[in-house]
Amino acid sequence: MIRVDLTILVAITLAICHTASASAEPASSRQAELMYLLKHDCGSCHGMRLEGGLGPALNPQQLQPLSIETLSMTILHGRPGTPMPPWKPFLSQEEAWWLASQLKQGIQP
C-alpha cells in the first residue's frame, strides 16, 4: 500500500517538476548547442546516434524504466565508479532536465 502511495506521490512530484521546468526550457539557440553537445560529446561514449558505445544506448526503450528526474540526476552528477562523468560544470538543472526529456521522447541528434 505504502509503495503505491509513494509511486503516486513521485508521479505527482514529477508532473509538477516537469511543468515547472517546461517553463524554464532553454532558449532555442542554447537548445541547438545542447543537441550538438549530445551528438558529439555524449556521442563519443554513447554513439553519435545514441545507439550505444562504451556507455549504453540512450533510446526510449532502454530508458523506459528510468524517470526524467533520475536521468537528469545521472547527467548532472554522473555515475561514480563508471566512466559516466558529471556534467554539472557545463549544464544547468533545467538544461539537464531538458536533455533527459529529449532522451525519453527519443531523438536523433
Add this chain to the structure above:
Amino acid sequence: MKSLLLILLIALNGLAHGACLTRGTGDMGIIVERADGSVLVVDTSAHKVLFRVEGLGDLSHASAVFSRDERYAYVFGRDGGLSKIDILCGTLDKRVIQGGNSIGGAISQDGKLIAVSNYVPGGVKVFSAADLSLIADIPATATAKGKGSKTVGLVDTSGQRFVFALYDTGEIWILDMKQPDKPALTKFTNIGRLPYDGLITPDGRYYISGLFGEDGLALLDLWHPEKRIRRILDHYGKGKKQLPVYKMPHLEGWAVAGNQTFLPAVGHHEVLVVNTSDWKESGRIAVHGQPIFVIARPDGRQLWVNFAFPDNDTIQVIDSETLKIIKTLKPGKGTLHMEFTPRGEEVWISVRDKDEIQIYDTENLTLKTRFKATKPSGIFFTNRAHQTGL
C-alpha cells in the same frame, strides 16, 4: 613536368568520375568524415583530396587499417559496418554489417584476415580481407545481465594472433588464427576492473590495457604469456583527487622515444613518462587538459598531445628529451585526431567544429596549409599497413 602531369591526372580524374588512378599509394591516406558517413581519400604529397567515398554509415569513432599492398582501406564504423575502400578508384568495394556496434579492428600479420571487435553483442569476428566473408565468430563472456561483454583494444601481433580486452568482465584474450577454421583462445581473467582500451608495442611484444575501474595498467608479455598478467604503474590514476573524464583517452599509437614511453593519464591533466625497461613511472608532464592522444613524431623527438572536452581546442607539443612543452597550438574546437606523414615532417590535424584539416610543419610548428572536410575525425595514412598494432 611531373607535377603538371599529376595535376592533369587529377583534373582528368575529376572529369571522368569513377576512373581509377595509376600511381603508388605510399603517400596517400583517408580522412573520416564522421557525421556524413563518408571518407576522403587524400594525397599527402600534393595536399589534395582525390576522392570522397560515401555511404559508410555511422562513422563516429571510426577507425581504419590498410591492406599490405596499401590499396585498400578497411573502415570500422560504429553501426557495425565494415567497409572495404579501393583508394585508387575512390570506390566502396564492399560493405557488410558485421555486428550491432563496433569499435575497432585489426589486420592479421599476413594481411588475409580482418578482425573486428564489438560492443553489442560483445565479441570479435574475423573476416576474409579479400571478400569480407565471415571466417570466425568469437563471442565474449556473458555479463551478469546476460549480454556479451564489450570487447575493446583489439590489436594484431605476430603469429596470426589478435589480442583484445573484455570491458565488463575484466579479461584479456589472445586469439590465435593460424588455423582459420580452428581459432584458439588463451584467456587471462581478473586482469582488473573495466579495461577500456589496449595498445601493443611496435615490436608486438607487450600488450597493455588501461583500466577505468582501478589504478594501474595490465601488462601482458606476449613472448612469455605463461607469466600471465602483471600490474604496472600502480599509481596510474592515483594521487590527487581524480577528475571526471569527458572522453576516454586512447591508448593507441605507442609514443616511444628511446627507452621512454608516454601515456595519457586518466582523469588528470598529465602525460606520464614510463621507463620501458622496468615499466616504472619516471616522470609526469603537466599539460593543458586531460590528454586523449599522446603520439610521438616518427623520430621520437616530439610528442603531440590533444585533449578531452572542454579543452579540445588545443594541441601541445612536448620535447621528449627535456620533457618541456615547446608549443601550445589552438587549431579550434573539436581537435580530434592527429596523423604524422610517414617520416614525420608534417602532422595532419582534424578540427571538427571548423570543418577543416590543418597541416602543420613539425620543424617550425606552424600552420602550413588547410583544407575543408565535413566534421573530420580520424586520419589514417597508408604507411600504417606495415606497422604491427596499427
